[in-house]
Structures are given as C-alpha cells and as structure tokens.
Amino acid sequence: xxxxxxxxxxxxxxxxxxxxxxxxxxxxxxxxxxxxxxxxxxxxxxxxxxxxxxxxxxxxxxxxxxxxxxxxxxxxxxxxxxxxxxxxxxxxxxxxxxxxxxxxxxxxxxxxxxxxxxxxxxxxxx
Numbered sequence: 084x085x086x087x088x089x090x091x092x093x094x095x096x097x098x099x100x101x102x103x104x105x106x107x108x109x110x111x112x113x114x115x116x117x118x119x120x121x122x123x124x125x126x127x128x129x130x131x132x133x134x135x136x137x138x139x140x141x142x143x144x145x146x147x148x149x150x151x152x153x154x155x156x157x158x159x160x161x162x163x164x165x166x167x168x169x170x171x172x173x174x175x176x177x178x179x180x181x182x183x184x185x186x187x188x189x190x191x192x193x194x195x196x197x198x199x200x201x202x203x204x205x206x207x208x209x
Contacts, residue, residue, distance in 0.1 A: 088174040088193070091207060093192065098189040100188050104152045107150035108157075118130075118170055128173070131164075174191075192205050195208070
C-alpha cells in the first residue's frame with residue numbers, strides 16, 4: 084500500500100489531532116513508513132522496520148511498539164525519527180513525502196513544497 088496523493092498539494096493530512104498521544108502510533112499502523120538517515124541508510128529511504136532492526140538503541144522495538152504510548156521510549160523514538168532523521172510515507176508515484184507535525188496533526192509534505200515563514204505553512208513554489 085502506498086500513500087495516494089494530489090500532486091499539486093503542498094501537504095495532506097494523514098492523522099488528525101483527535102488521535103492525541105496515539106497519532107504516530109496510528110500513523111505507523113495505517114501507512115508503511117520510511118526513514119533516511121544519511122550514511123546509516125546510504126542516503127536512501129529504507130522501511131521503518133528495517134531501520135529499527137539495525138539500531139542497537141531500538142533493540143526490541145517493532146512497528147507496533149515504537150510509537151505506542153505505553154512504551155516508555157515512545158516520545159524519544161518520535162523525536163529521534165522525526166527531528167533528527169526524515170520520516171516519510173511513499174506516494175503512489177514513488178516519491179517520498181516527509182511526515183511533519185503541525186498543531187497536533189500529522190501531514191505528508193510534498194517533496195516540492197517549501198516552508199513559508201510568513202504564512203507558517205508549506206507552499207508550492209511557482
């Protein structure tokens with residue numbers, strides 16, 4: 084299953100804030116997730132499960148546990164994967180759309196979109 088997208092949209096909602104602390108867990112259950120981590124992944128995207136299995140600091144984690152709020156490390160896992168690496172979903176055309184959290188909602192961000200500081204949102208450059 085790949086993420087279905089609208090090519091011209093700068094970002095699309097994946098999980099809304101009603102999921103609360105379960106947002107990232109819900110995301111991981113609904114979509115295949117991918118990570119790029121520089122030299123660790125050869126500057127390519129690899130699936131999250133493979134990435135987790137290669138991380139000694141995430142020993143014992145699985146897709147079902149890595150973001151689950153009952154996991155004592157869930158916040159640290161989110162912070163590490165979201166802010167120190169690039170967590171993404173793969174679009175139906177094969178592009179990787181970065182996952183970003185904005186006001187409690189999780190969005191897929193079009194790889195062609197840029198952050199607009201004045202509007203405080205992603206936009207498509209023309």
